[in-house]
Structure formats: structure tokens, C-alpha cells
Amino acid sequence: MKSIIIASTSTIHGSGYLEYLLDELKIHFKSANEILFIPYARPGGISHDDYTEIASKAFKTIGKTIKGLHEFENTQEAIQNAQGIFVGGGNTFVLVSQLYKNNILLAIQNAINKGTPYLGTSAGSNICGLTMHTTNDMPIMYPPSFKTLGLVPFNINPHYLDPIEGSTHMGETRETRIKEFHAFNTQPVIGLREGSWISVEANKLTLKGPLNARIFEYGKAPYEIETNSNLDFLK
């Protein structure tokens, strides 16, 4: 019975780290006192210790202890025994490279499938999709594969950004990029705006948060879905 939160971002503008999600996280991690944090995405190249400290501070406010995966000798065992798992954002290429290097993708899948509650934000959400082909990140590291956890039957585009009105910049809009993805790939993509998340409970997928999301299906015009919509149709 999977229990997953796939969040667009850790932080919304003008608010603290994870602050907008804390009420939800209290419920999501209700059976966990200690949560295993995977700091591999290293935003801005930050150290594992420093990143774990940031996560610790946020979770302390809801009475949870955080332990970084880098503190364990046996990472497989740490994942298997975790009461809850949180994979934070940063760079998806760095994160996925480290997950493969440490050979822990299967261990994470197994833990989630047996019911360990999981939280992903940004890069930690990208890896919940079938592949990381729709990340926004710069490819600063070369991972052995773009295949990710496949916890949901589509790809995630976190920090989804609408075209900026009146922009004179000639770089591609996000929508153009995802359309290009569909020139070479067929799985659906969900553009999650900052403040949105997907809740997976058992096998029920729901869009949460105050905003709509944008759905990109192969061969269809992109369209909006409202918050609290069931996403099972994308299966």
C-alpha cells in the first residue's frame, strides 16, 4: 500500500523550507518518529551534512527526527528499516547518478511498495516518474541511465512555469520543451506548479494544493486539471 507525496517544490516564495506542507507531513509521517533523508541532490553543491541539517530543522517543528542516508554504513539496510523516506531537491542529474552509484533504486522501490511513506520534492519528485527526461535541471553530471523509480505511470515536470507574457527571450518555454519530449517519447507528463503535489495513497492518485496542474499527453493538446482531481486516468 503505497503512501507517497510528490511535491513540485520544497519551498514556496515567502515561506520557510517545507513550511507550506508541514500540516500534510504530520499526517503523512504519523507512524514515523525518525525519517531517513537522502541528501544526494545537493542543491548548489551543498554538503550532505549541511543539507540534512536543513531538513532536520523543518521536521523538528513537527516533532520528527531526521537522519541522513550518508550517516549509515549499510545504505540498503537503512532504507529497508526506514520508518519514512524523504528525498530532497537539488540537481536531478547529481541525485540519479548517486542513486545508481550506490545501487539503491531497488531498495527504495521495495520500501515504498511495502508501505514506507515517501516524500519527494523537486528532484526527489522527478525520480518518482518513469524517467528523468522531463527535469528542468542542468546536466552537470552524467548518470548511467535516465530511468527512475516509476512509482507513477507518467513523468513529472516540477516547478512548472507558464510562459512569461511579453518575454523577448528566445529560449524555449516549458510547454515547448515538453512538446519536444513528446516528439521522441510517449508517456504522459504532469506539469506541477509550485505549491502543488500529487498524493498517492494505496493506488489512488490525487492532485493536491491550491493550484491546477497542466497535463501533457502524447498526441493531444495540453490541458488543465483542477486541484483534488483524481489522476488515475493517466495510468
Add this chain to the structure above:
Amino acid sequence: MKSIIIASTSTIHGSGYLEYLLDELKIHFKSANEILFIPYARPGGISHDDYTEIASKAFKTIGKTIKGLHEFENTQEAIQNAQGIFVGGGNTFVLVSQLYKNNILLAIQNAINKGTPYLGTSAGSNICGLTMHTTNDMPIMYPPSFKTLGLVPFNINPHYLDPIEGSTHMGETRETRIKEFHAFNTQPVIGLREGSWISVEANKLTLKGPLNARIFEYGKAPYEIETNSNLDFLK
């Protein structure tokens, strides 16, 4: 005696395809009647024929014929015999995947080293750097390597974008992304704003166009350099 133009973009806002560069291209390709176009980056998933047609129209205005590499049976020979080479923009992951698949990176390097004039725009400029680790593109295809032509001893970041004042979006700025690149890599990066290009003549590297560029060197604060500056110091 290399002769290369590495342009940030094919098109500046409010102007036609390659229009801002045509006077420069007349000189750059003065010895070429027919130019070999490599359409592999396929912007928006466009076909090789359609993309070649766009390039043809622009070059026709300065009296040059374009032939697409996909029209040749023997691509190695086509590159070897080319009077000039143009690699257009689109998706760098798609472009680099195709260059490896068709095994033509070495042929392009050899042609350029023996003096065949080369023009790259956007993705076609990214591949002039040491690696494609600093592309802005979405990783919609998985290339066998991120290593590129290494025609200049640094990496390119085309369509360089300054932070947008007052933005509430929590995604990384371009500068943050390049700083993250330097957490894991040491080569310099040049942020080329739209309208800028690097001219390589023999072994002299010069910044051209109306704008400054932003230089990111490992372990240093980023800084601006003025147009017409010599870039040989980055060697």
C-alpha cells in the same frame, strides 16, 4: 586554421532566422557556395527536411546553397568535402545522440581543424565546448556521452539569461545552475547572451556582438567581459 562562429542563438527577438548574423556570415562563408547543414537538433521535433528548408531560405538571401547532411548516403564523406558546415539549434540531447549514433564527431573535428568554416547556433554552439554539461535543454533523449567537440577550451552556456528581478519562482537562476556545475566540474563556462557570438579565427578567440558576456571560472566570482574582448586567456 580554424574559422568558427559560436552564436548564442539563431534568432534575436523581432528579427528573422539568422538575420542579425547575415553580414558576418557573408564574410565567414566567403569561400563557400554550398554549405552543409546538420539538422539533427530538430527544434520542436521538426523533420530534417523542414529544418533544412528554414536554413536554406536564410542563406539564399546571401547567395548560398544549403544541403542537409541527411540527404547524403556517406555522411563522413559529406563532412570531409563540405565547403562550410552549419549546425543549427534545437535540443542538444537530441543533437549529441545523433552525432554519436552516426559516428561523425571526429569527422566534424577534422574538417574544422583543416579550416572548413563552421557556424553553430544554440545547440550547435553547445557542442563546440568541452562538454554539453551546461546546456539549458530538457534531457529528452539519452546520449552515449556528454563529451562534445572541444573546439574551445571551455563550456558554452547559450541564451544566457540574467536573473529576473522580482521573480517569485523558486527554480534555479542560470547563475545558480552554473555555480552548481562548478561544484562538480572545473572548466570555465561562458554565458553568451542572445545576440552575442564567439569568433575563432586561427587560434584567436574574440567575443562579438553588441553585448557583454558573463564568465564563470572555477573558484572565482562570476564577472562580465566586454564585447570585442579577446578570450584567449580562458585557454
